[in-house]
Amino acid sequence: MAGSSFWGNIASHFRVSRTGPRESDPGTFGLPALPAGPVLEVKDLCRTYPPRRPGEAPVVANDHLSLTIHPGEVVALLGPNGAGKSTFLRQVAGQLCPTRGSIRVAGVDMVASPREAKEALSVIPQESTPYGGATVREFVRMIARLKGVTSAEAASTVTEILDRLDLRRDADAPIRNLSGGYQRRVLLAAALAGRRARLLLLDEPTTGLDPTSRRSVWGVVRELRDQGLGILLTTHYLEEAEALADRVVILRNGRVLADGSVPEVRRRFPAGGRLELRGLERLTDADRKEVLRRLQGRPVLSQGPTWMRLQLSDPFAPEALDIARSLTARGALVTLGTPSLEDVYLDLVESPEALV
Amino acid sequence: MNRWPAVPLTVEVAGLQLRTALRDLGPLLMFFFLLPLGILFFLGNLVGSLASQRQILVGSILLETALVNITSTAEQMAQDKQSRMYDLWVSTPVSPLVYLLSISLTNLPLTLVSAASLLLAAEAFFGIGLSALALAGVFASLLLVFTSTLGIGFLIGAYGRSPRATNTLANFAGAMLGFFAPVYYPVTILPLPWRYLAYGWPLTWGSVLLDDVISGTGGAPLLPVGVLAGFSLLWIVWVGRVLRWRER
Ligand SMILES: Nc1ncnc2c1ncn2[C@@H]1O[C@H](COP(=O)(O)OP(=O)(O)OP(=O)(O)O)[C@@H](O)[C@H]1O
Ligand SMILES: [Mg+2]
Numbered sequence: 001m002a003g004s005s006f007w008g009n010i011a012s013h014f015r016v017s018r019t020g021p022r023e024s025d026p027g028t029f030g031l032p033a034l035p036a037g038p039v040l041e042v043k044d045l046c047r048t049y050p051p052r053r054p055g056e057a058p059v060v061a062n063d064h065l066s067l068t069i070h071p072g073e074v075v076a077l078l079g080p081n082g083a084g085k086s087t088f089l090r091q092v093a094g095q096l097c098p099t100r101g102s103i104r105v106a107g108v109d110m111v112a113s114p115r116e117a118k119e120a121l122s123v124i125p126q127e128s129t130p131y132g133g134a135t136v137r138e139f140v141r142m143i144a145r146l147k148g149v150t151s152a153e154a155a156s157t158v159t160e161i162l163d164r165l166d167l168r169r170d171a172d173a174p175i176r177n178l179s180g181g182y183q184r185r186v187l188l189a190a191a192l193a194g195r196r197a198r199l200l201l202l203d204e205p206t207t208g209l210d211p212t213s214r215r216s217v218w219g220v221v222r223e224l225r226d227q228g229l230g231i232l233l234t235t236h237y238l239e240e241a242e243a244l245a246d247r248v249v250i251l252r253n254g255r256v257l258a259d260g261s262v263p264e265v266r267r268r269f270p271a272g273g274r275l276e277l278r279g280l281e282r283l284t285d286a287d288r289k290e291v292l293r294r295l296q297g298r299p300v301l302s303q304g305p306t307w308m309r310l311q312l313s314d315p316f317a318p319e320a321l322d323i324a325r326s327l328t329a330r331g332a333l334v335t336l337g338t339p340s341l342e343d344v345y346l347d348l349v350e351s352p353e354a355l356v
Numbered sequence: 357m358n359r360w361p362a363v364p365l366t367v368e369v370a371g372l373q374l375r376t377a378l379r380d381l382g383p384l385l386m387f388f389f390l391l392p393l394g395i396l397f398f399l400g401n402l403v404g405s406l407a408s409q410r411q412i413l414v415g416s417i418l419l420e421t422a423l424v425n426i427t428s429t430a431e432q433m434a435q436d437k438q439s440r441m442y443d444l445w446v447s448t449p450v451s452p453l454v455y456l457l458s459i460s461l462t463n464l465p466l467t468l469v470s471a472a473s474l475l476l477a478a479e480a481f482f483g484i485g486l487s488a489l490a491l492a493g494v495f496a497s498l499l500l501v502f503t504s505t506l507g508i509g510f511l512i513g514a515y516g517r518s519p520r521a522t523n524t525l526a527n528f529a530g531a532m533l534g535f536f537a538p539v540y541y542p543v544t545i546l547p548l549p550w551r552y553l554a555y556g557w558p559l560t561w562g563s564v565l566l567d568d569v570i571s572g573t574g575g576a577p578l579l580p581v582g583v584l585a586g587f588s589l590l591w592i593v594w595v596g597r598v599l600r601w602r603e604r
Contacts, residue, residue, distance in 0.1 A: 090443070094446065095443050096603045097604055114602065118447055118448060123444065125440035126440070128441065128444065130441070131376065133376035138372050138375070141372075142372055143448070146448040146454075151368070
């Protein structure tokens with residue numbers, strides 16, 4: 001009853017397609033000419049999980065999310081625990097079926113043609129640990145092979161990657177003997193092993209790393225971006241998003257609260273600036289009164305006995321500069337500026353739902 | 357479009373996992389040698405007749421082959437889900453068959469060595485000698501038993517709700533196999549309704565086949581071979597075609 005296509009289909013499970021660049025392919029890092037167009041195009045992605053307990057409502061983890069990433073772009077997905085970041089990444093990586101919406105990786109539909117789409121991506125799942133019994137070299141080689149690196153190319157590709165991630169010294173040690181940070185690095189090495197990856201999905205890649213290792217991961221991410229990969233990462237470290245991301249997307253309850261470059265997201269904040277005053281104890285009583293008079297009507301964000309932080313609509317308006325100048329002349333220490341990404345993030349995710 | 361078969365890939369990955377497993381010899385020795393040899397001696401000395409001892413030999417070889425195939429595949433999957441290595445696999449452009457086969461093939465060489473040790477022990481202690489042809493038949497049958505139980509562990513691993521559930525289920529399946537499957541005794545001593553149930557289980561046919569091969573009785577064991585081949589095909593079709601390894 002089954003025709004030849006049935007057997008063809010079964011046989012195809014024993015094959016790995018090998019499209020794209022040939023012998024002259026410069027390898028994993030020297031990527032061949034990139035096809036034009038975005039590396040990731042997500043439209044109206046929805047994902048609902050069954051209710052946690054019977055009788056409760058289903059969990060809407062992703063609610064109509066759309067996101068486009070171009071080659072050479074780093075996008076950071078931010079949001080509190082349970083915001084739906086991993087759910088989003090897992091769908092893009094082909095690990096989880098979307099409830100609704102479309103995902104195209106390098107132009108290929110992830111739902112309709114998962115195997116072709118997966119050829120164009122690499123992923124580090126959240127809280128993943130590599131096979132402990134394997135050596136670093138063995139593990140990276142295995143992943144490289146699974147991603148279509150040929151047996152002949154594998155040795156040199158792996159060596160190249162290990163060198164680049166500073167793993168050469170530990171190449172032949174069992175992974176379980178490495179520290180947690182180095183194990184993360186091994187995962188990053190494995191993620192680099194795909195020869196045609198256009199999109200890198202990193203779910204909290206630097207959680208648990210020391211500051212030096214974190215910066216070295218940043219370095220790798222930047223290098224890969226410069227080579228034209230699109231990178232989507234999640235992080236709870238806002239300075240990481242600030243340092244790395246061309247764009248940040250802030251999620252809460254599966255919905256986008258903000259999307260744009262770091263300066264754009266900062267500016268989007270209703271009051272664009274902050275004025276911080278320190279050293280109020282150095283002012284005479286008369287001066288202090290005068291200060292308070294000039295600042296009257298401006299919302300106080302927080303204050304202590306000798307300092308206060310106020311909101312300004314535009315920290316670079318002449319009026320604001322004038323206030324700052326006169327306060328400085330009276331002996332206070334004044335800082336004027338835009339809020340940090342962390343300020344904006346906290347204001348956004350902690351604000352009541354209705355205000356967003 | 358240039359395609360190449362993933363068979364060498366599967367074998368390479370299995371080889372790597374075997375090398376990794378060999379670094380941890382303790383559990384391997386226990387699983388593949390101490391346990392089956394112990395059971396062979398214990399049960400073999402309990403029963404008197406040569407025919408019964410032969411059945412015990414068949415049971416020991418079979419259980420070792422099938423148990424390892426089922427429980428260790430399921431347990432490996434549970435572990436891979438825990439460490440998220442399963443997710444990593446799912447995100448690579450290979451079929452779940454490559455994953456399943458690479459795990460199973462890891463166990464195959466050890467299974468065959470273990471079977472050889474059981475055959476040697478049976479010859480030395482119970483005088484069950486085998487001709488070269490029968491030996492070849494035993495190993496061919498074992499391969500068939502191996503493929504016919506291929507998907508059971510994977511089924512448990514793929515649909516297990518949590519690593520704990522998976523491990524519990526795998527151990528339960530193993531215990532059921534050990535106690536209730538007619539491998540240490542001939543299926544014909546089961547009362548009728550149970551016998552029909554037993555015929556739905558690949559190991560029963562493995563037992564029939566192995567006993568035929570070892571005792572050298574009867575003609576070509578076409579029926580058990582056919583049934584076992586049918587089970588093997590079922591797993592391949594199911595893992596290759598039916599299973600979506602993306603989480604629903
Ligand atoms: N497999 C699952 N089954 C049911 N609900 C799930 C499942 N995975 C996630 N959820 C729920 O979906 C929501 C989003 O979870 P998700 O893991 O995507 O969040 P996250 O943003 O990655 O959080 P974190 O920062 O803690 O990693 C949560 O409410 C979570 O409880
Ligand atoms: Mg997460």
